[in-house]
Amino acid sequence: MSEPLASADVVLDAIATTRAIRRYRPDPIPDADLARIMFAASRAPSGSNRQGFRFVVLRDGPAAIEAKAVLGEAFRGGWNAKRTGDGYDSGSGAADDSPKARTARAMQHFVDNFEATPVVVLVCMLRKRGHITDGGSVYPACQNLLLAARALGYGGVMTMWHLTVENRLREILAIPDAVEVMATIPLGRPQGSHGPVRRRPLTELVFDDRWDGEAAWAVEPAGTRHTSAGPPGSGRPR
């Protein structure tokens, strides 16, 4: 374990090409693949290795169908509010081929078809302390889950749109009061092709020796593309 992996590039490439996937083919995820994805999720670190993460996997069972319908409503409501609030249809969004308009179409398709998502994972957490760092014991598992899915040819996206229907989900799925729902991750085989992950230039995100300290060594791979406008209300230069 103290030597680099012979195929370090494979791991780094998987990380660099894992992006939010919101259009899925209807194919179910076979049990064996789902087991590998969930196993990877459970290998994540947590405070004192307490493993307070729990994963409720929704597929085609009776509770899952009911929960997906409730989530579908929540996702459509969430997206409608964001579409308006963040001005997806105004400014550059008025042009059909703008990045904003493309994002809006993908989001609309995502929420309109939510119930058909092959797998939805509710990521839960025991022992909430109410501290801003609580998620440190849960979200690493979410990222493992998404990376493992990507490696196996699936895709997903971490969302928080369950928040408006949390109480109904607790009832349907018998989630105890003391347990927090921390994320909702839809998963499936991607439909169509997908662009690369884009972020800000690395030296805007990484500082050397102190806040805002220039990290001249933080060189990106050749050909890295950056976020430009980004979604409305974000992505502006700091």
Place this chain on the structure above:
Amino acid sequence: MSEPLASADVVLDAIATTRAIRRYRPDPIPDADLARIMFAASRAPSGSNRQGFRFVVLRDGPAAIEAKAVLGEAFRGGWNAKRTGDGYDSGSGAADDSPKARTARAMQHFVDNFEATPVVVLVCMLRKRGHITDGGSVYPACQNLLLAARALGYGGVMTMWHLTVENRLREILAIPDAVEVMATIPLGRPQGSHGPVRRRPLTELVFDDRWDGEAAWAVEPAGTRHTSAGPPGSGRPR
């Protein structure tokens, strides 16, 4: 991107063998490797791709040396409190070869040598909302960072022991008040060999269709080893 990676196993193995590393060789991390690790971190998702994560990388600069000294004190204080509070020296911990005693020795070595850690990354977050899901935009990046480090032959651990000295760190590193320090990640080349990641049996962590629903399909790889006693105060069967 819609096909499985030919080398999916490599990615899944990297995930399954990335564990907390707390003993480092003194070798620095070359700039090029550090750049790849931080690039991987920055590929993580965040809410609306806002990329509110910022990474302050502490190496041998003047502010870094001062910050590491302050963190070293905090880590020693944190570990001393935990050692006593969690009873690391009592019960099975009294036996030199018990898992508790081994963990205690590793932790003591870790905190005693903190200042010599080659790289310490403070993971920060802009735009705190004070919601329990805030970490969803930061901790996936921490996991990417740890996985990339592992792939390149380094190791680290996500810690929260900066919390007791946060104000002093802000002063030394000029971190703005509005920015939250979400994690401290020491990194280096592992010293010695390291055991496998252990967790609870997968079916204790993964539920099918509803809370506590048995996920018979959640089969682990052959030979998977589980946490038994775990650290004091945790790891008990639910």
